[in-house]
Amino acid sequence: MSISWWRSWHGAPTDLKWQVISARSGVKAGIVSAVAWALMDYASQHNERGTVDGFDTEMYSVYSGFEQIEIEAVIKTMIDKKIIVDGKLTAWSKRQPVREDDSYDRVRKHRAMKRNVTHGNSPDKDKDKDKDKDKEEEITAATIYSAYQNNIGGLSGIISEKIDADIQEYSLQWVLEAIQKATIQEKRSLAYIQGILKGWKRDGKGAQKPQENNYASAKVYE
Numbered sequence: 320m321s322i323s324w325w326r327s328w329h330g331a332p333t334d335l336k337w338q339v340i341s342a343r344s345g346v347k348a349g350i351v352s353a354v355a356w357a358l359m360d361y362a363s364q365h366n367e368r369g370t371v372d373g374f375d376t377e378m379y380s381v382y383s384g385f386e387q388i389e390i391e392a393v394i395k396t397m398i399d400k401k402i403i404v405d406g407k408l409t410a411w412s413k414r415q416p417v418r419e420d421d422s423y424d425r426v427r428k429h430r431a432m433k434r435n436v437t438h439g440n441s442p443d444k445d446k447d448k449d450k451d452k453d454k455e456e457e458i459t460a461a462t463i464y465s466a467y468q469n470n471i472g473g474l475s476g477i478i479s480e481k482i483d484a485d486i487q488e489y490s491l492q493w494v495l496e497a498i499q500k501a502t503i504q505e506k507r508s509l510a511y512i513q514g515i516l517k518g519w520k521r522d523g524k525g526a527q528k529p530q531e532n533n534y535a536s537a538k539v540y541e
Contacts, residue, residue: 325363335464344396369411470502
């Protein structure tokens with residue numbers, strides 16, 4: 320199947336995870352971003368979409384003017400950070416529809432269904448679920464990195480690994496809330512943030528959803 324497009328996202332060229340890759344690989348963030356962009360373009364054109372196996376680092380080095388060793392260091396670090404797993408971009412299938420018309424038809428049918436549902440028949444609980452889902456989708460690892468950098472301190476490779484571990488253990492939402500709480504209390508350290516998270520888990524909050532906070536205000540911390 321020939322596809323002449325692929326889907327990106329707002330802020331992709333300056334995504335904070337490229338700074339993490341930069342810190343770990345020793346390659347400038349601008350080069351990391353460019354290599355990532357080239358990999359995504361290559362993955363889109365591969366017979367098995369999302370696959371970066373076969374990416375020619377020598378050819379890209381000639382084209383871009385970047386050192387081949389830098390390009391290879393970036394790719395190795397992306398593998399270490401599991402941005403690439405088994406030769407594929409891990410988030411590819413989440414961001415890219417199989418076919419453009421599949422996505423279009425799905426959206427069109429959803430909109431038609433919403434038009435046909437009267438106000439009286441529209442369950443409030445479904446609206447609440449949609450709102451919760453939108454809130455969850457607003458938070459990404461990049462949101463956490465940005466909140467930390469803007470409010471707590473610099474983001475080194477070691478700190479980013481600890482934040483990643485906290486996200487895995489406590490969830491994106493909890494880590495963001497902990498950063499917010501530490502900022503408000505003027506306790507700007509990763510140790511204090513981790514203390515908040517451990518306290519929540521110890522007090523039995525780990526088995527239930529944290530209290531909802533205002534995600535509009537959360538964006539102020541980004």
